[in-house]
Amino acid sequence: SSELTQDPDVSVALGQTVRITCQGDSLRSYYASWYQQKPGQAPVLVIYGENNRPSGIPDRFSGSSSGNRASLTITGAQAEDEADYYCNSRDSSGSHVKIFGGGTKLTVL
Amino acid sequence: EVQLVESGGGLVQPGGSLRLSCAASGFTFSSYWMSWVRQAPGKGLEWVANINQDGSEKYYVDSVKGRFTISRDNAKNSLYLQLNSLRAEDTAVYYCARDSGTLTVVVFDYWGQGTLVTVSS
Numbered sequence: 736s737s738e739l740t741q742d743p744d745v746s747v748a749l750g751q752t753v754r755i756t757c758q759g760d761s762l763r764s765y766y767a768s769w770y771q772q773k774p775g776q777a778p779v780l781v782i783y784g785e786n787n788r789p790s791g792i793p794d795r796f797s798g799s800s801s802g803n804r805a806s807l808t809i810t811g812a813q814a815e816d817e818a819d820y821y822c823n824s825r826d827s828s829g830s831h832v833k834i835f836g837g838g839t840k841l842t843v844l
Numbered sequence: 845e846v847q848l849v850e851s852g853g854g855l856v857q858p859g860g861s862l863r864l865s866c867a868a869s870g871f872t873f874s875s876y877w878m879s880w881v882r883q884a885p886g887k888g889l890e891w892v893a894n895i896n897q898d899g900s901e902k903y904y905v906d907s908v909k910g911r912f913t914i915s916r917d918n919a920k921n922s923l924y925l926q927l928n929s930l931r932a933e934d935t936a937v938y939y940c941a942r943d944s945g946t947l948t949v950v951v952f953d954y955w956g957q958g959t960l961v962t963v964s965s
Binding site: 777779780833 | 877879881888889890891894896901903904905939943945948949950951952953955956957958
């Protein structure tokens, strides 16, 4: 099975731009989706596919991908963006097995 | 409004069994793939299993193959996860999630609030 790798910790100054990355072989074939999780809450989908935001997600969240790497960018980070972020995709085997990255804890300073 | 409500978690001894349920409402349940995702205390998300619309396809993470069984009842708008031969490392919050994705992208667009499974003697 394949893996998705994320940096465990990332920090950003309030109002600045931050990029959270996810790397894995499966991303050469499949798009990533991104989830935000705050303590004690269920994950929330924030970006999926090429660069799609579900209804209600602020437009400061955007996504991109290149080769085996996907990125989630927050432009003008807010205090409420402090959370854990997980990437997700299908396994590179081509089956319907799904995988998550290990997660990135974002701190807004 | 889409809602997913899990139930059935609790404390169980190693080697024991538990059946989790997820009640779905607010959408046409029979039209979607559904997944179970778990999160051990203080750890990240781990996809556990999924099932297609009519229940004919099921997939599992390697660590639960042969022990967990996913199923669904479209008439009752319900998703299930049977957990057998439980181990301490199965201790986690178990979430059900709707998968609205396509062949090229996973889209877990709705999640339940989770149910806690604790495996301990």
